[in-house]
Amino acid sequence: MLEFVFYNPTKIVFGKDQTYRIGEFIKEKKCLFLYGGGSIFKNGIYEKVVNSLKVAGKEWIEKGGVKPNPVLSFVYEAIEVARKEKVECILAVGGGSVIDTAKTVAAGYFYEGDVWDFFIKKAEIQEALPVYVVLTLAATGTEMNRYAVITNEKTRQKFNIDSDKVYPKVSILDPVNTYTVPKEQVAYGCVDAMLHLLEGYFTQSYPNTPIQDGFVETLVKVLIETTQRIFENPQDYDARANFMWATTLALNGLTTAGIGSFGFPNHIIAHSLSAFYDLPHGATLAIIFPAWLRYKFPEKSYRISKLGMAIFNDGEPEKVIEKLENFYSSIGVPTRLSQVKVPEEDLPALAENAYGFAKIRDLADYTPEVIIEILKLAK
Amino acid sequence: MLEFVFYNPTKIVFGKDQTYRIGEFIKEKKCLFLYGGGSIFKNGIYEKVVNSLKVAGKEWIEKGGVKPNPVLSFVYEAIEVARKEKVECILAVGGGSVIDTAKTVAAGYFYEGDVWDFFIKKAEIQEALPVYVVLTLAATGTEMNRYAVITNEKTRQKFNIDSDKVYPKVSILDPVNTYTVPKEQVAYGCVDAMLHLLEGYFTQSYPNTPIQDGFVETLVKVLIETTQRIFENPQDYDARANFMWATTLALNGLTTAGIGSFGFPNHIIAHSLSAFYDLPHGATLAIIFPAWLRYKFPEKSYRISKLGMAIFNDGEPEKVIEKLENFYSSIGVPTRLSQVKVPEEDLPALAENAYGFAKIRDLADYTPEVIIEILKLAK
Numbered sequence: 001m002l003e004f005v006f007y008n009p010t011k012i013v014f015g016k017d018q019t020y021r022i023g024e025f026i027k028e029k030k031c032l033f034l035y036g037g038g039s040i041f042k043n044g045i046y047e048k049v050v051n052s053l054k055v056a057g058k059e060w061i062e063k064g065g066v067k068p069n070p071v072l073s074f075v076y077e078a079i080e081v082a083r084k085e086k087v088e089c090i091l092a093v094g095g096g097s098v099i100d101t102a103k104t105v106a107a108g109y110f111y112e113g114d115v116w117d118f119f120i121k122k123a124e125i126q127e128a129l130p131v132y133v134v135l136t137l138a139a140t141g142t143e144m145n146r147y148a149v150i151t152n153e154k155t156r157q158k159f160n161i162d163s164d165k166v167y168p169k170v171s172i173l174d175p176v177n178t179y180t181v182p183k184e185q186v187a188y189g190c191v192d193a194m195l196h197l198l199e200g201y202f203t204q205s206y207p208n209t210p211i212q213d214g215f216v217e218t219l220v221k222v223l224i225e226t227t228q229r230i231f232e233n234p235q236d237y238d239a240r241a242n243f244m245w246a247t248t249l250a251l252n253g254l255t256t257a258g259i260g261s262f263g264f265p266n267h268i269i270a271h272s273l274s275a276f277y278d279l280p281h282g283a284t285l286a287i288i289f290p291a292w293l294r295y296k297f298p299e300k301s302y303r304i305s306k307l308g309m310a311i312f313n314d315g316e317p318e319k320v321i322e323k324l325e326n327f328y329s330s331i332g333v334p335t336r337l338s339q340v341k342v343p344e345e346d347l348p349a350l351a352e353n354a355y356g357f358a359k360i361r362d363l364a365d366y367t368p369e370v371i372i373e374i375l376k377l378a379k
Numbered sequence: 380m381l382e383f384v385f386y387n388p389t390k391i392v393f394g395k396d397q398t399y400r401i402g403e404f405i406k407e408k409k410c411l412f413l414y415g416g417g418s419i420f421k422n423g424i425y426e427k428v429v430n431s432l433k434v435a436g437k438e439w440i441e442k443g444g445v446k447p448n449p450v451l452s453f454v455y456e457a458i459e460v461a462r463k464e465k466v467e468c469i470l471a472v473g474g475g476s477v478i479d480t481a482k483t484v485a486a487g488y489f490y491e492g493d494v495w496d497f498f499i500k501k502a503e504i505q506e507a508l509p510v511y512v513v514l515t516l517a518a519t520g521t522e523m524n525r526y527a528v529i530t531n532e533k534t535r536q537k538f539n540i541d542s543d544k545v546y547p548k549v550s551i552l553d554p555v556n557t558y559t560v561p562k563e564q565v566a567y568g569c570v571d572a573m574l575h576l577l578e579g580y581f582t583q584s585y586p587n588t589p590i591q592d593g594f595v596e597t598l599v600k601v602l603i604e605t606t607q608r609i610f611e612n613p614q615d616y617d618a619r620a621n622f623m624w625a626t627t628l629a630l631n632g633l634t635t636a637g638i639g640s641f642g643f644p645n646h647i648i649a650h651s652l653s654a655f656y657d658l659p660h661g662a663t664l665a666i667i668f669p670a671w672l673r674y675k676f677p678e679k680s681y682r683i684s685k686l687g688m689a690i691f692n693d694g695e696p697e698k699v700i701e702k703l704e705n706f707y708s709s710i711g712v713p714t715r716l717s718q719v720k721v722p723e724e725d726l727p728a729l730a731e732n733a734y735g736f737a738k739i740r741d742l743a744d745y746t747p748e749v750i751i752e753i754l755k756l757a758k
Contacts (some may be wrong), residue, residue, distance in 0.1 A: 007391070214596075258393065
């Protein structure tokens with residue numbers, strides 16, 4: 001195991017009927033209450049949250065309309081509202097897009113320059129408003145980590161921040177809140193969390209990590225099994241609960257602590273696909289990952305085999321990749337660029353875009369040529 | 380999975396050569412520097428710590444002599460020193476005994492009454508000095524949790540505190556610092572950490588917890604394998620590192636979050652044995668646990684089998700218990716009361732003592748009669 005610093009101060013409040021407790025955990029008086037497309041009005045979550053805030057004597061300003069693949073222009077607007085209304089904290093009620101927006105607003109609130117500076121590493125976050133979360137979609141893990149991903153529509157860059165200052169203070173994880181999440185979203189969430197686990201597993205610089213390997217293999221197996229169970233019965237509490245906790249643990253720092261340096265090559269290429277065509281993050285990952293595994297074969301054959309034994313009880317690398325694709329297909333997720341109608345003539349521009357991000361993330365060996373080769377394996 | 384709150388703000392700084400960084404993490408000016416029997420002077424750790432403190436411009440008062448199974452009288456003395464010297468934080472350089480003493484001193488510092496009140500739940504900890512740790516013995520997990528166990532020599536009670544206020548701020552986990560830990564201590568540490576994992580695994584009120592099960596099984600397997608490797612080569616860095624991180628993760632709240640209510644019946648009986656005969660904690664656990672499994676058989680046969688499959692690739696419950704005993708014997712740990720010369724006539728008094736603790740810990744069904752039955756299976 002290599003040296004690491006592990007620090008994660010987010011308090012997780014997990015379980016049925018915990019949503020109504022959000023008010024008791026918020027220490028500040030006035031919140032900016034962010035949400036997405038308005039599903040929280042249909043499934044009763046809005047009411048639960050508002051009742052809890054009222055009981056706790058809080059004040060809040062609401063701002064809805066955060067979109068999937070959240071954008072920088074919305075962040076600018078929200079920062080303006082937060083400043084004008086002098087809020088003291090941000091309450092995110094939603095999935096990854098809402099939470100990432102909240103974290104970015106929290107960091108931008110105190111910064112005089114352009115908040116995008118944090119994403120292009122031109123400035124470092126010094127201070128942020130406290131962020132509280134009621135999670136309604138299990139997928140990204142942002143409810144318990146130091147990252148936020150935002151798309152700059154103008155520059156077509158999907159970049160991220162990374163700072164101790166943006167850990168949510170408290171995140172309520174109530175599996176019941178995800179009962180109405182449609183199967184498509186569950187499937188994308190499954191792929192996203194799986195890749196959070198497997199990017200590290202397959203790119204770690206130090207191989208001898210039995211603890212981290214065991215944790216990753218456990219979580220990937222649980223993601224596959226619970227996704228299948230949720231598809232059969234969307235109100236299976238245990239399946240929703242295990243799925244939710246697995247997605248959170250998939251990117252909270254635990255499985256990557258000690259594995260040495262590692263990269264997110266699949267995410268980088270997938271982010272470019274999302275930025276170009278506004279495709280769901282989970283779909284683009286499912287398209288890129290099998291192609292990436294084939295590109296990296298046979299270099300990664302030992303780990304593909306190890307993972308396969310743990311999750312499919314099959315150690316033959318090529319079969320493991322096939323079984324993974326079959327699983328994606330069985331939950332309705334595309335595994336080929338042709339399925340999402342990406343034209344071949346776009347590949348060079350896509351590769352250039354991804355390379356720009358790769359360089360920032362210390363993955364400069366992912367040259368446009370390499371990326372095109374991977375994209376071609378995903379045709 | 381059942382509802383839970385997970386919160387663990389301790390920062391872990393892990394790896395070779397991290398000890399010299401302790402000074403940079405301490406925010407306060409003046410520390411009470413606690414240590415144990417003085418091994419830190421022989422293996423160079425004292426010098427590394429002191430150099431780091433000097434470079435960081437810190438002041439400190441030293442107090443050594445914390446003993447295994449740390450006692451209340453020492454805590455009283457240390458609180459007095461801390462108050463007299465007006466220290467602002469506690470630095471624990473040692474294993475579980477030193478850290479638990481540090482946490483208790485930190486909590487007692489601000490309390491006007493008897494610090495033992497916290498252990499008998501007569502008072503709740505409201506405030507504590509910050510605690511910093513340089514770990515020199517991997518075993519108890521206290522470097523990343525909210526517990527501290529202290530023995531009251533007068534009342535022969537080995538009780539614990541449990542509070543958010545006593546999480547260490549920063550714990551340095553440098554596997555190199557454990558190269559000189561003798562095999563006997565490694566073996567006891569292995570048993571201790573294993574039982575931290577398995578008490579929950581075998582007594583959890585909610586059975587369907589694939590994430591927690593997978594984590595526990597991974598960690599138990601790593602503990603067994605790394606202990607064997609350390610016995611072969613005490614300077615095997617990877618083995619020491621994986622052993623160390625496994626012992627920390629074994630009691631940091633992760634593996635028990637969501638499993639519902641659970642108890643520490645083996646610890647309770649073992650604590651009484653330690654309090655009566657000053658036996659090492661790991662030895663008493665290794666004696667009690669196989670007897671407890673036999674007492675609980677066949678009620679627990681499914682889980683014994685599940686664990687056995689994961690760690691020994693053998694699912695036959697009786698064989699799993701035997702293999703566990705054989706493993707303990709192979710690393711020189713006693714598995715019978717007769718090996719540590721506990722006379723049969725002491726059993727009633729032991730059982731009464733353990734029952735006193737069991738009642739406080741919501742395990743009142745562990746009556747003296749039940750405990751005697753378990754002790755007899757350990758003869």
